[in-house]
Amino acid sequence: DAGVTQSPTHLIKTRGQQVTLRCSPKSGHDTVSWYQQALGQGPQFIFQYYEEEERQRGNFPDRFSGHQFPNYSSELNVNALLLGDSALYLCASSRLGGAEVEKLFFGSGTQLSVL
Amino acid sequence: DAKTTQPPSMDCAEGRAANLPCNHSTISGNEYVYWYRQIHSQGPQYIIHGLKNNETNEMASLIITEDRKSSTLILPHATLRDTAVYYCIVTRAGNQFYFGTGTSLTVIP
Numbered sequence: 653d654a655g656v657t658q659s660p661t662h663l664i665k666t667r668g669q670q671v672t673l674r675c676s677p678k679s680g681h682d683t684v685s686w687y688q689q690a691l692g693q694g695p696q697f698i699f700q701y702y703e704e705e706e707r708q709r710g711n712f713p714d715r716f717s718g719h720q721f722p723n724y725s726s727e728l729n730v731n732a733l734l735l736g737d738s739a740l741y742l743c744a745s746s747r748l749g750g751a752e753v754e755k756l757f758f759g760s761g762t763q764l765s766v767l
Numbered sequence: 768d769a770k771t772t773q774p775p776s777m778d779c780a781e782g783r784a785a786n787l788p789c790n791h792s793t794i795s796g797n798e799y800v801y802w803y804r805q806i807h808s809q810g811p812q813y814i815i816h817g818l819k820n821n822e823t824n825e826m827a828s829l830i831i832t833e834d835r836k837s838s839t840l841i842l843p844h845a846t847l848r849d850t851a852v853y854y855c856i857v858t859r860a861g862n863q864f865y866f867g868t869g870t871s872l873t874v875i876p
Contacts, residue, residue, distance in 0.1 A: 695811065755813050756811075761808075
């Protein structure tokens with residue numbers, strides 16, 4: 653049973669460019685959340701997708717957008733990259749509305765460097 | 768969601784119990800306490816969660832005070848592989864998980 657998978661693992665971009673990160677959730681999960689983790693900080697919530705809709709959003713600008721596909725996989729898009737967008741981007745999947753209390757399962761992340 | 772307060776760092780001798788405290792004095796009745804840990808450069812890993820009662824699984828034990836305003840994560844026999852940042856999170860069902868800065872635990876040989 654594959655866990656949460658993210659691609660790519662590392663990425664280097666320049667300021668002003670756009671980037672797309674991808675996430676496949678754990679089998680049986682229907683919800684994907686994205687987090688940004690700067691060096692030395694805890695993960696910061698970007699947004700969550702459920703039933704192909706953005707369900708919750710953290711304090712991030714509109715340059716950060718996402719999408720969820722019918723197979724529950726998800727993409728995170730960041731436009732007009734800034735140096736400060738350099739971070740580890742984490743995807744977490746979960747199952748909403750199930751009998752169990754929701755638990756997040758994380759991928760290993762995509763390390764984005766903006767030069 | 769209730770905010771949490773954790774010490775920034777702790778040390779523990781290998782083989783001894785590691786007791787990681789968390790204060791969540793503004794917790795609401797329907798909010799759960801979760802613990803996650805993050806080993807360097809990896810994604811956070813779920814450890815345990817609870818609502819009111821103490822919980823135990825193969826990884827750890829969670830002790831929640833009767834007033835629910837604080838909790839302690841116990842790693843019964845710490846190993847070097849338990850060196851990580853430990854996050855205490857309080858949230859209600861269906862809400863986002865807010866990660867603070869956590870406690871950096873170092874297990875010393």
